[in-house]
Amino acid sequence: xxxxxxxxxxxxxxxxxxxxxxxxxxxxxxxxxxxxxxxxxxxxxxxxxxxxxxxxxxxxxxxxxxxxxxxxxxxxxxxxxxxxxxxxxxxxxxxxxxxxxxxxxxxxxxxxxxxxxxxxxxxxxxxxxxxxxxxxxxxxxxxxxxxxxxxxxxxxxxxxxxxxxxxxxxxxxxxxxxxxxxxxxxxxxxxxxxxxxxxxxxxxxxxxxxxxxxxxxxxxxxxxxxxxxxxxxxxxxxxxxxxxxxxxxxxxxxxxxxxxxxxxxxxxxxxxxxxxxxxxxxxxxxxxxxxxxxxxxxxxxxxxxxxxxxxxxxxxxxxxxxxxxxxxxxxxxxxxxxxxxxxxxxxxxxxxxxxxxxxxxxxxxxxxxxxxxxxxxxxxxxxxxxxxxxxxxxxxxxxxxxxxxxxxxxxxxxxxxxxxxxxxxxxxxxxxxxxxxxxxxxxxxxxxxxxxxxxxxxxxxxxxxxxxxxxxxx
Numbered sequence: 450x451x452x453x454x455x456x457x458x459x460x461x462x463x464x465x466x467x468x469x470x471x472x473x474x475x476x477x478x479x480x481x482x483x484x485x486x487x488x489x490x491x492x493x494x495x496x497x498x499x500x501x502x503x504x505x506x507x508x509x510x511x512x513x514x515x516x517x518x519x520x521x522x523x524x525x526x527x528x529x530x531x532x533x534x535x536x537x538x539x540x541x542x543x544x545x546x547x548x549x550x551x552x553x554x555x556x557x558x559x560x561x562x563x564x565x566x567x568x569x570x571x572x573x574x575x576x577x578x579x580x581x582x583x584x585x586x587x588x589x590x591x592x593x594x595x596x597x598x599x600x601x602x603x604x605x606x607x608x609x610x611x612x613x614x615x616x617x618x619x620x621x622x623x624x625x626x627x628x629x630x631x632x633x634x635x636x637x638x639x640x641x642x643x644x645x646x647x648x649x650x651x652x653x654x655x656x657x658x659x660x661x662x663x664x665x666x667x668x669x670x671x672x673x674x675x676x677x678x679x680x681x682x683x684x685x686x687x688x689x690x691x692x693x694x695x696x697x698x699x700x701x702x703x704x705x706x707x708x709x710x711x712x713x714x715x716x717x718x719x720x721x722x723x724x725x726x727x728x729x730x731x732x733x734x735x736x737x738x739x740x741x742x743x744x745x746x747x748x749x750x751x752x753x754x755x756x757x758x759x760x761x762x763x764x765x766x767x768x769x770x771x772x773x774x775x776x777x778x779x780x781x782x783x784x785x786x787x788x789x790x791x792x793x794x795x796x797x798x799x800x801x802x803x804x805x806x807x808x809x810x811x812x813x814x815x816x817x818x819x820x821x822x823x824x825x826x827x828x829x830x831x832x833x834x835x836x837x838x839x840x841x842x843x844x845x846x847x848x849x850x851x852x853x854x855x856x857x858x859x860x861x862x863x864x865x866x867x868x869x870x871x872x873x874x875x876x877x878x879x880x881x882x883x884x885x886x887x888x889x890x891x892x893x894x895x896x897x898x899x900x901x902x903x904x905x906x907x908x909x910x911x912x913x914x915x916x917x918x919x920x921x922x923x
Contacts (some may be wrong), residue, residue, distance in 0.1 A: 457766045462604025465770055466611075470618040473778060476637075477622025477630040487810035490627035491559060491790040492708040497632060499717055502709050505632040506541060506721025508639035508779040509701060511728055520753035523733030531733030533685040537692030541722030544696045548706035548714035550858055554919045561703040562795035565868075567919050568857045573868045577853075578795060580846045580872060581698055585788045586825065587843040592781050593829045599773050602755070603766050612829050615774070619781040620822035623789075624815045628708055631782045638775035643724070645772040649757050649765070650731045653738050656760050662741045691892040694847030697854045700787040789817040841888035845879025846872075848895035852903040861913045867906030875899030 484490045497505075522530035555564065561581065566574040593616045600611025622630055696702050706714050736752045744752075744759045757769040793814040798805055805813070849872045856863035879895025 457604040457763060457770070459605050461763075461767065462600055462606050462611075462770070465767065465774070466600070466606075466614055469771075469774055469778075470614065473618055473634055474622045474625075476634050477624075477626035479626075480630040480633045481622075481626030484627050484629065484811065486807035487793070487814060488559075488807065489629070490811045490814055491786075491794070492704060493627070493629040493632060495708055495710070497705070497709045497713065497717075499713050499720075501632050501636055502705065502713050502717030503720035503724065504639045505635040505705065505779075505783070506702075506718050507724040508635035508642065508776075509783040510537065510541060510721065510725045511639065511642050511776045511779065519729040519732040520736035520756075522729075523736040524739065524752050528737075529685060531730050533688040534729035534733065535726055536685060536689040537695070537729075538722045538726035539689060540692035540694075540696035541718050541725065543693065544702060545715040545718035545722070547697070547855075547858060548702070548709070548718050549712075551703065551706045552709070552711065552714055554858070554916055555707070555921070557921055558707050558919075559704075559794045560791045561698060561700045562791055562799075563921070564703070564854075564857070564919070566795070566799070567921060568863075568914065569853070569865045569868045573853070573865050573872075574795075576869055576872050577698075577850065578791075580850060580876065581700065581791070582788070584695075584843040584847055585699065585784055585791075586821075586828075589781065589784055589788075589821065589825045590828050592777055592784075593825050595773070596777050596781075597829065599770065599777070603770050609830055613826060615777060616781065616822055616826055616829075619778055619785060620818060623782045623785045624818045627811075627814070628704065628786050628790075631786050632708075634782065635779045638779040639724075641775045642728075642772055642779075645768055645775075646728060646731045649735065649761075649768065649772070652760050652765065653735055653756070657738050657741045662738050664741075686893050688892075690848050690851065690896040691841070691844045694844075694849075694851045694892065694896070698847065698850040700791045701783050704787045704790060785818050785821055788821055789814045792817050841891065842883065844888060844892035845883060845895035846876045848879060848892035849873075849875025849899040851896055852900045856903055856907055860907055861916075862907040862910045863903070863914065864906060864910045864912055867903040867910070870906065871899035871903040874902050 481490075488494065519531065519534045522534050524530075526533065551558070551564070555567075558564065562574060562578055565577040593612050596615035597608040597610075597612030600606040600615075601608045622634070626633075702718075705717075709717055732753060735756045739752055739756050742756060742759055744756050753769065753773075757765040759765075761768060793810055797813050797817075798810060802809070853863070853868035853871050857868065875895040875898045878898045879891045882894045883891035
């Protein structure tokens with residue numbers, strides 16, 4: 450988008466970007482001053498309380514994809530699209546009891562990779578690492594793309610420059626502060642996001658009533674109101690399972706389960722899920738109002754910022770800039786930290802340097818964070834596809850990991866054959882249908898195939914896993 454067509458002067462966009470960049474980097478330096486070891490850096494001393502825990506769970510899940518992709522879902526799939534995206538909250542709610550069990554079974558654990566290595570062995574561990582790292586990089590790419598799209602849409606700042614600055618800022622304060630900085634900034638960001646979305650929703654309703662929005666949709670795009678819209682119905686189940694897989698397997702959430710104080714994890718994830726649940730409805734409603742407001746939408750993933758700016762003018766453009774910037778930062782920092790810790794613990798330490806000093810591990814995690822940022826930046830320079838196509842390409846891999854994790858945590862019969870076969874078969878079949886039908890069925894099919902294989906192997910298994918093997922001595 451050219452600077453003439455942008456919703457904010459480029460100078461305003463750069464000023465906002467500079468102000469928040471200084472704030473987050475400063476907070477990262479402040480909160481990271483106590484990090485002396487890898488455990489401090491990766492898990493914030495395993496001492497996070499309920500308030501910060503709930504805030505970081507909600508803020509991390511309120512990604513830039515939530516505030517930009519949820520409107521895209523609504524624009525393409527209608528009212529069911531909003532519901533489809535909101536089902537991701539169920540992942541946090543169901544992970545709440547799992548987080549308590551994870552902390553009980555693995556009091557010395559660091560990563561989700563530790564679970565796969567100890568529970569299923571090295572082959573399953575290797576498959577899991579490939580899948581989860583691919584997904585993590587895909588998520589990073591989708592969020593970095595969103596940052597560049599946001600700045601370009603709102604202020605005309607070139608996509609490459611906007612994406613580079615936002616990603617660079619997150620890398621810097623995450624390197625310096627570790628998980629403590631990530632969770633601290635998440636608390637502030639979650640408050641800004643929630644207040645901002647409430648203001649945006651009220652503003653849209655004050656400009657166009659629900660009746661007018663409904664009439665416009667019925668006349669111009671009736672399929673968006675159809676309760677039997679096939680693609681939308683499939684998207685509900687697909688997104689539900691995608692959300693479950695994202696939370697269940699990703700080290701973003703496992704690292705928090707290990708970092709929260711004993712007895713806090715379940716409550717924090719449950720509250721985080723309840724806080725997050727209405728956000729996609731509010732963001733999606735904005736997109737449904739675009740027709741009644743006569744807002745031209747050149748690309749589906751731009752509809753949110755365009756509608757808000759139409760309703761609130763320059764103040765709205767500034768507001769949506771702040772909301773999406775905070776949601777972007779709250780997720781990029783979490784994913785950078787969790788992925789760097791996974792690579793440091795599971796690759797560097799377990800495969801190459803088992804006797805590495807805690808200070809050495811901390812420095813390695815910082816260097817890995819920088820490397821992840823540079824890799825993401827290089828991939829994002831040529832903008833590829835829409836946010837939905839980029840993110841949901843990893844859906845089959847995510848869905849295939851749900852049942853190996855659930856059965857591995859609760860069922861002694863779960864075994865390596867079931868875990869490895871479930872991941873490989875589920876991902877393979879799911880990717881086939883991703884290209885044959887569409888992204889909105891890929892996670893659903895992958896999860897179903899994986900479930901059948903894992904349950905069958907577990908039911909036929911004669912082995913009984915010893916839970917004490919997960920309590921690895923450090």
